[in-house]
Amino acid sequence: MGLRERSFRRSLWLYHFNATSCNACEIEILAAICPRYDPERLGVKLVGSPRHADILLVAGPCNRYVAPILKKIYEQMPEPKIVVAVGTCACGKGVWYDSYAIVGVDEVIPVDVYIPGCPPRPYLIAAGLAEAAKLLEAKAAKMAELEKKGKR
């Protein structure tokens, strides 16, 4: 792996999106970012804009009102990007599995990493971020290969 892919692996900028979540997952995400687990030593940083982000953290089941906004946010992120669904709701709608108002995150945007739990523990979120870092590295490598082919 070259410098390019490695830098993708060790520099994860998160954008956190609340898709009609009940805030429990948000609190656990904050706990995962706080000093006890300190993901900044692995290069994790929360950013305020999807344009800067590599990883989209989605929590909540995503209702019909939020679905187009979630899609827009996803489209605003530059490639390569990874979507991490945090919590049971984001993974498979949870208790709202047959609700008329709920669309489901993975039906709106492609989800790469699922972190189940209601809410998931902070170390599970950290493990999910580590998985996302690997996937991001693989995606960056793929992009580099495609670029090389394009140049030839």
Next chain:
Amino acid sequence: MTSPLLALAKIGAAVLAVLFAGLMCPYIGWLRRKIRAKVHGRVGPPWWQEYADLVKLLYKEDLIPATASRGWFTLMPALCFAVAISLPVLIFPIFYSLSDLILIAYSLLMVSVLLILAGYASNNPYSIVGARRALLAVLMYELPFVIVLITIFILTGTTNIFKIITWQALHGPIIMYLPLSAAAYVMCVPIKAILNPFSIATAETELMEGVLLEYSGKRLALLEFAHKMEFYALALLFAIVFTNLPGFTISTMATNSYMAAIWVLWVIFIAFIFSIVVSFVDALTARLQPYKAPKIYWIITTILSVVNLIVICMLKIAGIV
């Protein structure tokens, strides 16, 4: 003095200064994050974190929002970067006619103004509010900052960095004569480099990074780099203008390379201490409300700089300094 070898050596020194500053900027950015982590009781990122961030940003996809004005959006980051990499050449005493306080003040202002224009070019409501706040910040710090530079001019009788260094070598560091001006200068740095007590222009939580909001990939890397370079340049300018070593005149340094090396190390050491102190304040304080900052700048900082200006004028008239 005008031999081609000397000109070559000068160009080489300028390239070295730019390369060193380019390596230093991400390092100082890391230092800021590490100090913040230590204040929080965390481990913090490894030393190469900011380099990894920059490399990653260079290889991200290049997006131009449909709402942005395309020409300005692509032009501004490049211009901002170009002005920023010229700053270390201006501040280090390499070219006699370039190292001038007026030109340096203008270039430092130019980086901020191009950043503001970049915010306006992205045409996002949050960016425009951020750009307005950054403009307000320019109005706040520019007055005391220019008064500090005028005080230095009145004290030394010159705006040229070469002559200021020589003046300090003969009379002692300027910080002994202008302690209040030095304090005003230090107060101007956080708002000029958008650091915490006065980071109202790119408030991450309310404005989502303000002027940088719509930028991604390479352009974000260029803007971030320019922003860090501005901070590094301010630290360097403080080290050279306020705390030069006594006895190190330009002519002795031109003939004695050991002295020149010691001088460069000293300047970088002071710049380091300066950035550590400012980063520490950045980590300890919370962001002020936007309407509180102008009062602090227009009253405290301006009074500090004006008092020292008046004192130096009176001492000059009395013939003591």
